[in-house]
Amino acid sequence: MKYFIANWKMNLTAAAASQLVGQVRPLIKSYLDKTEIIVCPSFTSLSAVAKNIIDSGMQIGAQNCSWQDVGSLTGEVSLTMLKEWGVSHVIVGHSERRQRLCESEEMINQKMSAVLKSGLVPILCVGETFSERQEGRKDFVIAGQVESALKNIQLIEKKILIAYEPVWVIGSGQAVKIDEAEHAARVIKQVLIDLYPDIDLKQSVQVLYGGSVDSKNISYFISSEYLSGVLVGGASLQTDEFANMVKIISERT
Numbered sequence: 547m548k549y550f551i552a553n554w555k556m557n558l559t560a561a562a563a564s565q566l567v568g569q570v571r572p573l574i575k576s577y578l579d580k581t582e583i584i585v586c587p588s589f590t591s592l593s594a595v596a597k598n599i600i601d602s603g604m605q606i607g608a609q610n611c612s613w614q615d616v617g618s619l620t621g622e623v624s625l626t627m628l629k630e631w632g633v634s635h636v637i638v639g640h641s642e643r644r645q646r647l648c649e650s651e652e653m654i655n656q657k658m659s660a661v662l663k664s665g666l667v668p669i670l671c672v673g674e675t676f677s678e679r680q681e682g683r684k685d686f687v688i689a690g691q692v693e694s695a696l697k698n699i700q701l702i703e704k705k706i707l708i709a710y711e712p713v714w715v716i717g718s719g720q721a722v723k724i725d726e727a728e729h730a731a732r733v734i735k736q737v738l739i740d741l742y743p744d745i746d747l748k749q750s751v752q753v754l755y756g757g758s759v760d761s762k763n764i765s766y767f768i769s770s771e772y773l774s775g776v777l778v779g780g781a782s783l784q785t786d787e788f789a790n791m792v793k794i795i796s797e798r799t
């Protein structure tokens with residue numbers, strides 16, 4: 547089973563997101579036994595998508611959440627509210643939020659903790675910027691992001707997904723080479739082994755790749771023994787690309 551996570555970012559109105567789900571549904575129906583599909587629309591589309599996704603075999607993820615469950619946090623959305631919409635997964639620490647919305651390591655850690663407590667599954671995004679890569683700090687940055695996101699968090703009987711997303715590749719149209727994605731997955735897994743020597747990591751943690759994945763390059767990533775799937779932004783907004791990528795996963799798994 548491989549994961550296909552569609553991050554629609556701040557695209558599509560509720561009507562358009564619901565229409566896209568409706569178009570994709572019949573096209574991916576026969577591939578669901580090989581693929582776990584999680585669609586992450588914007589908050590305002592969650593309700594419409596939730597209605598159109600019923601019995602489709604697809605699941606719904608949110609792109610963000612508050613770490614607090616109730617209170618004075620204008621504009622934020624709590625995990626209880628997300629659960630009401632049928633959300634099962636939450637993206638945490640996407641690079642666009644880290645960089646452009648000043649989301650700190652501490653906030654990401656609090657969100658990870660809150661998502662796990664709520665019983666939902668976090669999709670933690672980690673990855674280096676181009677300058678961090680040029681300075682030779684890539685592994686150090688990725689390892690540090692994983693460590694701080696999981697600070698003081700127990701993973702017993704919990705499940706998390708970690709997406710390695712090199713920041714400089716997101717939305718560029720050019721994914722990294724498979725050996726680079728596999729190297730990052732090994733770094734992440736080593737950090738987890740060091741942090742949680744007593745848990746069965748295969749059961750608790752899956753590492754994915756994200757960054758300019760499309761139907762032309764997806765087969766490299768989903769054929770890898772180190773990667774459990776992909777997180778796809780831009781290409782998942784097109785019906786044919788979405789369906790094609792899921793079909794390729796099914797054929798290669």
Ligand code: PEP
Nearest residue numbers: 716717756757758779780
């Ligand atoms: C993303 O949104 O995390 C992402 C990987 O985007 P894209 O596939 O467009 O690079």
